[in-house]
Amino acid sequence: MSKLNKKKRRSSFKRKIMLPFFIMLLLFSGLNIYMVKVSVDYNDQYNNILDTIIAANNINEYAGSIGIQLRDILVGKLKPEESTHKEAQSGIAETIGYISGKLNTDESRSMFEIIQKQSESLLKNAEEAEAGFNDKKLAESNERVKEVRKLEEFLKESIQNFILFEVKQSEVLKEKIENGFRMATTVNASILAVILVFSVIYLRKVIKNISGPINSIRQKAMDIAAGRLGGEALAVATNDEIGDMAEAFNAMAENLKKIITKVNEASSKVRSASLQLSEITGQNSSANEEISATMVEMAEGIQTQNNETKNIAAEIDTMYRTSEGIRLSSMQILNNANESVQLAGEGSEYINSFLQQLDQTRAQIEDAAISMEQLNANTGKMSEILNAVKAISAQTNLLALNASIEAARAGEAGKGFAVVANEIKTLANETTESTQKIGDLIVEVQKQSGIVNERFDDSRKLIIEGNTNAQKAMEFFNRIADKNYIVNNDIEQISKDLSELISRIEEINRSMVEIAAITNSNADASQNVSAAIEQQTASAQEITASANEMLALAENLDGLLSGFKL
Known part of the structure; x- marks a missing residue:
């Protein structure tokens, strides 16, 4: 094996060219990953708000069906076993639990506590009305049904307020997402511009370091081709x-x-x-x-x-x-x-x-x-x-x-x-x-x-x-x-x-x-x-x-x- 093959090269063209670009790529990738993470967080919050709005609207629908069905049972239009008010009650309870786990702000939690209390009161009156049906206490059941109807109106209003608040929150998040996207675009464009400028400067330096020794080698090769074997040896101070x-x-x-x-x-x-x-x-x-x-x-x-x-x-x-x-x-x-x-x-x-x-x-x-x-x-x-x-x-x-x-x-x-x-x-x-x-x-x-x-x-x-x-x-x-x-x-x-x-x-x-x-x-x-x-x-x-x-x-x-x- 020759001395040239035994020599350990400290740097090469590949390393000189790839290392700076690799570093810039890492920085660029890290920044983009961070921006993507922020965007994903905003998107998750936005999706949570949308899910919360949909779930709150479901509570409103469940609550509206409970009062109507209890009234129909009271007047004899609907048999108790054919009613779905119990499923609606279960749906309200599950939806309230679901929404509670989705809320991220204190304002949302405060407004939702009102909805939660009204829902609990509605469910309690519905259960008492149903108990009156079973005990044949129609007058008391009628009072409970009326109370349920009133609570439905209150709950509906509270849910509308909650939904409006969440919609405003979604618009704020949407604006943050758009601002983040614009900022990411601006930062990426700036980084790309810096990378391009640095690449041009660095490549010009690399090309200069390559073309100079190559021209010396080419001139020496032309001298040898012309039969001139004398002269000094090539002196190239590069480790590539x-x-x-x-x-x-x-x-x-x-x-x-x-x-x-x-x-x-x-x-x-x-x-x-x-x-x-x-x-x-x-x-x-x-x-x-x-x-x-x-x-x-x-x-x-x-x-x-x-x-x-x-x-x-x-x-x-x-x-x-x-x-x-x-x-x-x-x-x-x-x-x-x-x-x-x-x-x-x-x-x-x-x-x-x-x-x-x-x-x-x-x-x-x-x-x-x-x-x-x-x-x-x-x-x-x-x-x-x-x-x-x-x-x-x-x-x-x-x-x-x-x-x-x-x-x-x-x-x-x-x-x-x-x-x-x-x-x-x-x-x-x-x-x-x-x-x-x-x-x-x-x-x-x-x-x-x-x-x-x-x-x-x-x-x-x-x-x-x-x-x-x-x-x-x-x-x-x-x-x-x-x-x-x-x-x-x-x-x-x-x-x-x-x-x-x-x-x-x-x-x-x-x-x-x-x-x-x-x-x-x-x-x-x-x-x-x-x-x-x-x-x-x-x-x-x-x-x-x-x-x-x-x-x-x-x-x-x-x-x-x-x-x-x-």
């Missing part, structure tokens, strides 16, 4: 996402600068190794050409020796006919033998020189192989660096994606931040593409290095084989020198003692057959050496081509790196 993004951008720029520096150093080493390899292969080609020319001369000398051997055989054949011819031929053979010895010595010197050049070539190829191994190791390190760049680019892309999500959540306020997030994402994608291209170049260099190493191995094998063939040729030359020495002794012996000519002719013929065989063997060996030299020359040309190709790749890489200024 912008600060995190600036630190991540500084880390990315520093890592990119280190990568470009290491790639530049590796490119210089590749170019130097390519030039050295090209020079070595050029020297090897020149040496092979010289050796090839020497082998051609040696082959011509061997052919000459073969021809001279045939001439010697012809002269020996002539010695059978005339001794003078034998003497002349022996002198010619002596001269030719001396020349053959000289040629054999020169051939040995050329072979020694060729062996030394082969050893030098093998040492140079081994040095070049070591350089190629170092190049492969350096390209491997370059691949590790490029993998690190890819990881940083992926992390930057992820940060840009998170920033785009946060910008989308922020709505209109996050549009500018979303544009910056997209620019960062584009920069991360371009960085990924560049690292991919460099990675492809490194893979190509490694591939070519592998081919060159294979060619070096083939060249070493050919040199070892050529060295073996040259040593065999050296042995053949030594044998030729030995045989020529024997021929010289034989010819001198022929010159001293012609009498022994006949007995020595067969021995000379056998010696000439051996010389011819050795000469043919030398010719074959020279052809093998020439073929090996041609193969080595072809391998050297391929190595030169590979070195030139690797040099071209190094120059191409230098061209890419020249666009960056550290």
